[in-house]
Amino acid sequence: MPLSWFQMAVQLFVTCLVDSFFPEVGEATVDVLESAGETVEFPADQTCCGQPAYNVGLRDDARKMAAHTLDVLDATDGPIVLPSGSCTDMIVHHIPELMAGDPRRAAQAERVAGRTRELSQFLVDDLGLETVGPGCGDCSVAYHPSCHGLRNLNLRTQAESLLDHTEGVQRVELPDAENCCGFGGLFSVEMPEVSVAMMETKLKNVEASGAAILVGGDVSCLMHLGGGLHRNDSAVTVKHFAEILAGRLDNAHDD
Amino acid sequence: MTIEPVTFLGRVKRDRESGVVIPVSEAARRMSAYRVAASVDFPLMEEMRDRAREVRLHTLANLDKYLAQFASQVEANGGQVHWAADGDEANAIIRQIADDNDVRTVVKSKSMVTEEIDLNESLEAAGLSIVETDLGEFIVQLSGDKPSHIIAPVLHKTRYDIGELFAAKLDRGFSTDPAELTQMAREHLRREFLTADMGISGCNMAIADTGTVVLVTNEGNGRLTTTAPRIHVTVMGMERIVPTFGDASAVLEVLARAGTGQRLSVYTNFVSGSRRHGDPDGPDAFHVVILDNGRSRTLGGQEAEILACIRCGACLNICPVYREVGGHAYGFTYPGPIGAVVTPSLKGLDEWHELPYASTLCGACVEACPVRIDIPKMLLTLRSRAATDGHLPGWLTFAIGRYATAATHPRQFRLLLKAGGVVGSMMARDGWISKAPSHGANWTGARDLPQPAKQPFHARWKARHGA
Numbered sequence: 001m002p003l004s005w006f007q008m009a010v011q012l013f014v015t016c017l018v019d020s021f022f023p024e025v026g027e028a029t030v031d032v033l034e035s036a037g038e039t040v041e042f043p044a045d046q047t048c049c050g051q052p053a054y055n056v057g058l059r060d061d062a063r064k065m066a067a068h069t070l071d072v073l074d075a076t077d078g079p080i081v082l083p084s085g086s087c088t089d090m091i092v093h094h095i096p097e098l099m100a101g102d103p104r105r106a107a108q109a110e111r112v113a114g115r116t117r118e119l120s121q122f123l124v125d126d127l128g129l130e131t132v133g134p135g136c137g138d139c140s141v142a143y144h145p146s147c148h149g150l151r152n153l154n155l156r157t158q159a160e161s162l163l164d165h166t167e168g169v170q171r172v173e174l175p176d177a178e179n180c181c182g183f184g185g186l187f188s189v190e191m192p193e194v195s196v197a198m199m200e201t202k203l204k205n206v207e208a209s210g211a212a213i214l215v216g217g218d219v220s221c222l223m224h225l226g227g228g229l230h231r232n233d234s235a236v237t238v239k240h241f242a243e244i245l246a247g248r249l250d251n252a253h254d255d
Numbered sequence: 256m257t258i259e260p261v262t263f264l265g266r267v268k269r270d271r272e273s274g275v276v277i278p279v280s281e282a283a284r285r286m287s288a289y290r291v292a293a294s295v296d297f298p299l300m301e302e303m304r305d306r307a308r309e310v311r312l313h314t315l316a317n318l319d320k321y322l323a324q325f326a327s328q329v330e331a332n333g334g335q336v337h338w339a340a341d342g343d344e345a346n347a348i349i350r351q352i353a354d355d356n357d358v359r360t361v362v363k364s365k366s367m368v369t370e371e372i373d374l375n376e377s378l379e380a381a382g383l384s385i386v387e388t389d390l391g392e393f394i395v396q397l398s399g400d401k402p403s404h405i406i407a408p409v410l411h412k413t414r415y416d417i418g419e420l421f422a423a424k425l426d427r428g429f430s431t432d433p434a435e436l437t438q439m440a441r442e443h444l445r446r447e448f449l450t451a452d453m454g455i456s457g458c459n460m461a462i463a464d465t466g467t468v469v470l471v472t473n474e475g476n477g478r479l480t481t482t483a484p485r486i487h488v489t490v491m492g493m494e495r496i497v498p499t500f501g502d503a504s505a506v507l508e509v510l511a512r513a514g515t516g517q518r519l520s521v522y523t524n525f526v527s528g529s530r531r532h533g534d535p536d537g538p539d540a541f542h543v544v545i546l547d548n549g550r551s552r553t554l555g556g557q558e559a560e561i562l563a564c565i566r567c568g569a570c571l572n573i574c575p576v577y578r579e580v581g582g583h584a585y586g587f588t589y590p591g592p593i594g595a596v597v598t599p600s601l602k603g604l605d606e607w608h609e610l611p612y613a614s615t616l617c618g619a620c621v622e623a624c625p626v627r628i629d630i631p632k633m634l635l636t637l638r639s640r641a642a643t644d645g646h647l648p649g650w651l652t653f654a655i656g657r658y659a660t661a662a663t664h665p666r667q668f669r670l671l672l673k674a675g676g677v678v679g680s681m682m683a684r685d686g687w688i689s690k691a692p693s694h695g696a697n698w699t700g701a702r703d704l705p706q707p708a709k710q711p712f713h714a715r716w717k718a719r720h721g722a
């Protein structure tokens with residue numbers, strides 16, 4: 001990438017789940033990027049990258065959504081940043097696969113994939129930052145590395161290291177952290193028994209960690225785990241790491 | 256081997272209720288930890304994984320050539336080769352060999368491929384007596400059960416279960432001490448080995464340029480099965496080939512490490528035919544049955560690479576789904592991630608379209624797999640075919656179709672989010688929905704659902720930036 005690429009405004013792709021359920025995570029992402037000195041732009045016609053359709057096997061629907069996403073993003077310049085490992089993985093790896101049969105789309109998919117970064121990846125690997133933002137003050141957190149970011153984007157340390165360098169954040173180890181939480185997209189409603197069993201295993205480890213806040217990088221998994229914690233009357237809450245960095249702990253969710 | 260009841264979730268429910276998944280989960284975690292420790296201990300592990308993968312992929316790309324070479328080498332060594340298109344043919348061939356040689360009793364060493372074709376049932380129906388000699392398989396047979404793991408068939412049983420079983424069936428008193436239990440089984444099995452007419456083994460690898468069958472075991476029963484009886488029959492899937500001894504050793508470097516965390520299994524047998532002049536022991540005749548049973552079709556399809564599998568079991572051990580549901584949930588011989596691909600590939604999606612969906616696509620399997628098979632990618636291609644074949648529930652296809660339409664019309668999409676916020680706020684209390692209607696209940700059965708935002712991000716951005 002040319003150096004000037006990093007000097008361009010960041011194009012924020014918030015993901016459909018942040019847009020609809022967790023707008024406060026989108027706002028925290030903007031805060032974090034701005035404290036990193038970035039100018040943030042939001043391509044207004046963005047919707048969903050197509051991952052839900054792709055993962056259940058409905059490739060024509062997925063291709064439609066992916067094509068729309070490509071058109072919206074390809075009309076912009078500069079880095080594209082997402083507060084989600086899973087949707088980043090979709091844009092970086094799966095959309096190019098989906099478009100392989102169409103040379104024009106394939107080229108577009110490659111262009112967009114090359115510019116796309118997950119938030120912690122952008123901050124740490126591209127910008128070389130140790131941390132950003134004011135942080136949350138004193139808080140004890142455990143970090144759950146969501147699978148697609150962890151394994152498909154190789155995000156092994158980025159978010160953890162951001163948290164570890166943030167003043168006041170006490171990060172405790174989450175036992176068996178890399179074991180999947182059981183969300184799995186539509187798996188969570190197609191096979192709820194299995195999804196919930198996996199969730200309970202994860203939540204046992206969360207409780208055992210002693211952390212007050214379970215932090216992650218994908219609101220999908222956090223929605224699943226947070227929903228379980230709330231149902232179980234747990235004192236533990238869930239937050240995206242952008243919220244911790246931005247110090248937005250009591251974001252009212254529904255306003 | 257198929258397992259009732261007929262649906263994945265039905266089997267999951269039964270096995271979670273009965274508690275058989277608990278020992279599976281614990282043992283799978285342990286075995287994963289052994290694998291990780293063995294890899295840390297072996298600086299060449301990553302390199303050897305690449306090498307083993309190369310060997311397997313090269314073999315698959317040239318399978319016809321190496322199979323022909325293997326067959327002619329077996330014959331040159333005095334063995335006989337039989338080709339079976341499916342399980343029925345393989346079973347008929349083996350019954351015929353038994354018949355031709357007045358075989359009445361059979362001992363077997365562990366073989367998943369014979370489970371795949373229900374060989375035991377077929378031979379028993381023909382009046383033969385079969386005894387499984389792998390300790391785990393012996394326990395499975397005694398209890399009329401099914402294996403729940405490809406290398407550790409009784410992962411789902413505790414030593415208490417086994418103690419009770421032996422007390423009831425072997426008439427040897429009750430023990431829960433693994434060493435004592437093993438001794439009971441050994442004494443029982445020793446008699447069987449000495450009197451059996453035929454030994455049937457599986458095959459971990461078949462070396463093309465020497466016609467050698469490689470058996471990897473930890474109990475020595477494979478060695479007895481292939482040497483003590485008059486006749487030795489090896490049953491192998493047609494993809495088990497490797498070109499040379501050197502290639503076999505590349506696979507051996509990673510097989511036990513990935514499977515059990517051992518550097519090498521306790522026994523590695525190389526069988527190159529029947530007893531030769533001057534040999535102190537060995538069978539009079541050596542037969543190899545090479546089974547297709549859907550493999551050539553798989554080889555020509557999008558999941559061809561699954562045939563590179565060396566059956567180590569690492570993907571089962573690491574799989575967070577397998578750890579919660581155990582092996583029987585997968586309904587067929589091969590459980591876990593490998594089964595979720597192999598079973599529908601070999602047997603078709605019509606009956607097995609649920610299995611590719613029994614995964615979160617977390618990718619732990621490909622990370623653990625010694626030959627780096629991209630199982631999630633294959634689950635996705637299988638899902639795409641299952642969806643095309645109409646195996647998805649109608650409501651889901653409909654909902655995704657509508658969502659895709661909205662997502663390609665930004666104004667519609669923004670309205671949809673707004674509407675979601677309004678409806679959500681009517682259902683929620685204190686920001687949470689605890690009882691969603693219709694298929695939403697699949698979510699709220701055990702999890703609360705956060706209320707969709709009244710002001711989606713789109714609207715907030717617009718309010719903040721006026722654009």
Ligand code: SF4
Binds near residue numbers: 624626627
């Ligand atoms: S797919 Fe890989 S990890 Fe799973 S059994 Fe086969 S070789 Fe082992």
